[in-house]
Amino acid sequence: MARTGYTLPVFAVAAAKAALVHLQNNTDQPQLIVLDLLPGSAEIPIHQVATLEANSALAITLSDPGDNLDLTRNTPVWAWVKISHRQDQPLVLEAGMGLGKTVIGEAAIYNYARRLFEANLLPLIPVDQTATVQIILPAGRQLAQRTSNEAFGILEGLALLGTSGISQPMSAADHLEEFRTGLHEKVKNHPNLVFCIGSNGQQVAQRLSIPEEVIVSTGNWLGALLVEAGLYNAQSVLLLGYQGKLIKLAGGIFNTSSHLADAKLEIIAAAVVEVGGDIHSAQAVLQAQTADAAHKTLIELGLADIVFRKLAEKMSQKAENYVKKYADAVLKVGVILFDRKGQIICQDAQAMEQINLLSASHPEKL
DSSP states (O other): OOOOOOOOOHHHHHHHHHHHHHOOOOOOOOSSEEEEEOOOOOEOOOOEEEETTTEEEEEEEEEEOTTOOOOOTEEEEEEEEEEEOSSSSEEEEOOTTTOOBBSSSOBBBBOOOOOOOOHHHHHGGGGGGGEEEEEEOTTHHHHHHTSSSGGTTTTSSSSSOOOSSOOOOOOOHHHHHHHHHHHHHHTTOOOOOEEEHHHHHHHHHTTOOOOGGGEEEEETTHHHHHHHHHHTTEEEEEEEEHHHHGGGGGGGGOOOTTTTTOOHHHHHHHHHHHHTHHHHHHHHHHHHHHHHHHHHHHHHHHHHHHHHHHHHHHHHHHHHHHHHHHHHOOEEEEEEETTTTTTTEEEEEEHHHHHHHHHHHHTTOO
8 A cells, every 4th residue: 555755844843943953952753743734743753863052953854755756755854943032023934955945035835834833834934033044055056957946936846835834645547537537528529739747838828828628637647648639639738848748758668767767868869860960969869867958968069959949840650650559549749849948949830730720729829
């Protein structure tokens, strides 16, 4: 049976509470901290607590999201807490190293996380004092490079977000069934659909003013849902996603989870050769650390446009062939690719046709 865990804000609050309790009681390190999760409660193990100065302490927890495929698993979460005379407010939250900031410089600590801090820390702060809490995620900047945070305006690290403290695992079958249900409801009235890969795809779709009623979330299940669209007589699907995930289709990979297959650099390098690039250009792509770094390299080499046009064409063709093979249906597929910052880097001719179709059927939205 899948094991539940807790979201990142829970561990940040637990560390902060442990440091505050340690400062006030001057006791040995607490082994567990009990938190109000709004609703419910949790006991969070504390890895370490230390007094730094007479009025400040540092506590450390380790993130445990349960059996979810979560990149923050075992990530150290530090909370530095300082007690001072009462300022304008009793609790001040700050972003330390690895915790992201918004474009206006505010700590990326969102509504649920702030409520969690307030519920668990405010009752412990005397009326004449202020507790300043700085959350530090030592691996935060590195982990953030594997997310789409910059597309949402979260810079330099991870965010404390979410609407619940419980990290509830969902099986692969449950996820797929949820996506299938969403597709079935929308294809009944809208034969021309837009598949958004991930929440960043949703963000770009909103920016393009694509109507919500035609947007289908897919997760990593592109192949299964393309076939499903064909079986339910969809006319076209526009694939809208981050290039580092979506280009896997050009290599015949139709589940984009990196836990199953991750050949994006090899696929880009093969496209470089296919369009006439030399071996040194292909090697430069293979030496890149990320798909975005590979794209930047190709820009510098003057190859980005032709390579990614080729990749988009291959994605469309392979997707259409996949649906024909497994659903025996004709489905037009277009592709729009964007980078980690949500900037569109390529779209094929079919994508333009589909945008025009959507515009004609939803003139008030596009």
